Amino acid sequence: MKPLLAIGLGNPLMGDDGVGCAVAERLACDPRLPEYAEVICGGSDLLRYAGEMEGRDRIVVIDAIQSDTEPGSVEIFEGAGSGLDDRQLDESQDHVHNLSAVQAIRLLEMLKSVRCTLVGISISSVTVGAGLSPTLDARMPAILDNLLQELSRCSSEQ
Amino acid sequence: MKKVVIEHLARVEGHGGITVELDGKKVGKVHFDVFEGARLLESLVRGKRYDEISPILSRICSICSVAHSLTSLKASENAFGVKVSPQTELLRELLYQGENIQSHALHLFLLAVPDYLDLPSAIALAASKPDAVLLGLRLKKLGNTIQETIGGRAVHPVNAVPGGFGTVPTVDQLIDLRKALIEAVKDCDTVIDLMASLPPAEFCHCDTAYAALRSPNADNYYAGDEVVVASNGDRSSISGAEYKKLANEQSVLHSHAKHSSFGGKPFMVGSLARLTVNPQRLTGKLAAATERLQLKLPATNPMDNNKAQAVELVGDIERALEIIEQLLHDGLKDERPLKIQVRAGTGTAITEAPRGLLIHSYTYDAEGRITAADVITPTALNAANMELHFRRVVEQCAEREDKVIVKRLEMTARAYDPCISCSVHLVRKQQRQ
Numbered sequence: 001m002k003p004l005l006a007i008g009l010g011n012p013l014m015g016d017d018g019v020g021c022a023v024a025e026r027l028a029c030d031p032r033l034p035e036y037a038e039v040i041c042g043g044s045d046l047l048r049y050a051g052e053m054e055g056r057d058r059i060v061v062i063d064a065i066q067s068d069t070e071p072g073s074v075e076i077f078e079g080a081g082s083g084l085d086d087r088q089l090d091e092s093q094d095h096v097h098n099l100s101a102v103q104a105i106r107l108l109e110m111l112k113s114v115r116c117t118l119v120g121i122s123i124s125s126v127t128v129g130a131g132l133s134p135t136l137d138a139r140m141p142a143i144l145d146n147l148l149q150e151l152s153r154c155s156s157e158q
Numbered sequence: 159m160k161k162v163v164i165e166h167l168a169r170v171e172g173h174g175g176i177t178v179e180l181d182g183k184k185v186g187k188v189h190f191d192v193f194e195g196a197r198l199l200e201s202l203v204r205g206k207r208y209d210e211i212s213p214i215l216s217r218i219c220s221i222c223s224v225a226h227s228l229t230s231l232k233a234s235e236n237a238f239g240v241k242v243s244p245q246t247e248l249l250r251e252l253l254y255q256g257e258n259i260q261s262h263a264l265h266l267f268l269l270a271v272p273d274y275l276d277l278p279s280a281i282a283l284a285a286s287k288p289d290a291v292l293l294g295l296r297l298k299k300l301g302n303t304i305q306e307t308i309g310g311r312a313v314h315p316v317n318a319v320p321g322g323f324g325t326v327p328t329v330d331q332l333i334d335l336r337k338a339l340i341e342a343v344k345d346c347d348t349v350i351d352l353m354a355s356l357p358p359a360e361f362c363h364c365d366t367a368y369a370a371l372r373s374p375n376a377d378n379y380y381a382g383d384e385v386v387v388a389s390n391g392d393r394s395s396i397s398g399a400e401y402k403k404l405a406n407e408q409s410v411l412h413s414h415a416k417h418s419s420f421g422g423k424p425f426m427v428g429s430l431a432r433l434t435v436n437p438q439r440l441t442g443k444l445a446a447a448t449e450r451l452q453l454k455l456p457a458t459n460p461m462d463n464n465k466a467q468a469v470e471l472v473g474d475i476e477r478a479l480e481i482i483e484q485l486l487h488d489g490l491k492d493e494r495p496l497k498i499q500v501r502a503g504t505g506t507a508i509t510e511a512p513r514g515l516l517i518h519s520y521t522y523d524a525e526g527r528i529t530a531a532d533v534i535t536p537t538a539l540n541a542a543n544m545e546l547h548f549r550r551v552v553e554q555c556a557e558r559e560d561k562v563i564v565k566r567l568e569m570t571a572r573a574y575d576p577c578i579s580c581s582v583h584l585v586r587k588q589q590r591q
Contacts, residue, residue, distance in 0.1 A: 043312075043313060044220075045220075045312075045313070047268075047295060047298065048298070048299065048302050048312060050295040050299065051295075051296070051299050103279075103281060106281055107280060107281055107284055107291070110281070110284045110285065110288070111284050111288055111291060111292055111295075
């Protein structure tokens with residue numbers, strides 16, 4: 001069985017939308033990253049990594065979420081159907097070319113028999129420009145602590 | 159007067175819809191309403207140096223970022239009189255093939271095929287035909303891998319630069335790509351079998367003018383400078399410098415996408431146009447695929463663009479393999495990008511993006527800074543013809559039921575594979591009650 005895979009999603013040129021990628025980059029350099037985990041900075045196209053699911057039991061997707069919690073709060077969703085806005089699971093696939101992250105997670109769960117955990121990081125705005133907002137940047141140590149705990153939990157359940 | 163309105167047409171270049179007016183059996187206005195706001199990218203590059211242009215303008219589209227990037231480089235190089243090495247030409251062509259493979263695989267298997275089977279999405283397709291979705295994802299990954307290896311990354315390539323490539327791939331990397339392509343060759347029959355198994359989709363028939371690049375090597379999307387318009391057995395030729403004869407954009411009241419025509423008639427660009435203009439490409443496996451799909455050229459049914467994409471997918475895999483064999487045979491040279499001597503002037507490049515003709519034309523000052531830029535995308539060139547086909551679909555639809563008309567219009571629109579750039583995505587959490 002291949003290691004647990006963490007994929008950070010987001011557009012680094014759209015401010016806090018890129019938080020998933022920013023977290024993945026910092027996690028990859030963090031000495032606390034356990035040996036049982038691998039990290040990919042995935043941009044905005046999760047389906048590109050469908051081949052990476054082969055031989056894995058579980059993946060962790062890190063992405064920005066629009067939520068009513070404080071920016072930088074971390075929320076965990078087990079699979080595509082757990083507490084996320086139903087509109088994103090609408091089978092009419094009304095998104096443009098790519099599937100939404102939630103639809104892509106559902107598709108991968110169906111096709112690859114892989115369990116997906118979504119680590120959602122609450123953000124309050126998306127603006128054109130590189131880099132995270134000062135608020136989110138300040139929360140990064142706590143976000144990384146949360147994520148490492150989640151990786152440990154997911155690993156113990158494999 | 160009754161109206162049939164598709165307010166938000168999914169999967170088009172930007173935000174758009176379709177409005178149809180019906181008065182009994184009489185068809186009134188048929189509008190392809192593109193209400194996407196102006197993006198102002200041509201203004202954004204004014205005053206920028208030549209080496210900044212390609213990375214900026216590739217952002218026009220994430221799916222076609224290679225096409226924009228390479229067409230931009232070619233336009234700048236044409237302005238400065240730069241001729242890149244044969245090895246660079248081959249590597250750029252390979253990069254282009256990678257983009258076409260990923261783009262066609264995504265469109266056919268995740269966007270178009272569900273329509274034929276009356277399924278709402280790729281997710282529903284995965285439930286009933288998982289192998290079809292896995293095939294699409296496998297081929298999409300192959301295209302992305304070519305883009306990553308040659309372009310430096312899968313979207314918005316960083317390795318293609320003015321005068322050549324920042325880094326030439328290694329022999330081992332090319333051997334890995336060759337191995338992946340040989341595996342993909344095994345998938346080609348499955349692609350054609352699957353497309354041939356789909357129910358027929360014949361919503362309208364009409365004579366269509368097709369415009370495509372006539373390249374010296376018919377399956378090269380990057381080379382050549384001559385556009386041929388094929389219409390009713392006639393073939394007209396336009397050089398790159400004369401591109402405004404084709405892209406004579408006229409504003410229309412109902413749409414932010416301008417309409418173009420040739421000889422007063424709208425025209426279609428894309429896979430179907432490429433095969434129509436370059437029939438010499440249809441030999442061997444491609445001829446067999448064309449026959450198996452019962453694709454007759456020139457086609458009168460716009461839905462045949464999906465079949466043409468499937469044929470091209472087979473050809474692209476074959477051609478990518480040939481390019482790699484040639485590069486390995488010739489021996490890779492560790493070339494550095496050519497030194498660019500800037501000068502004042504204008505350069506135009508026309509290439510074949512996955513969705514059809516793509517034009518970049520720039521004017522530079524003596525310091526190598528842009529003073530004017532003109533970018534015309536395939537979807538803009540197709541806009542008038544899409545509207546014409548929408549009208550024919552409604553006119554030739556015997557049933558006047560809204561649901562039937564909407565379904566046929568949506569499928570016809572998707573057959574054009576219109577494109578949109580997707581820069582931001584968010585996951586919305588369910589709001590607490």
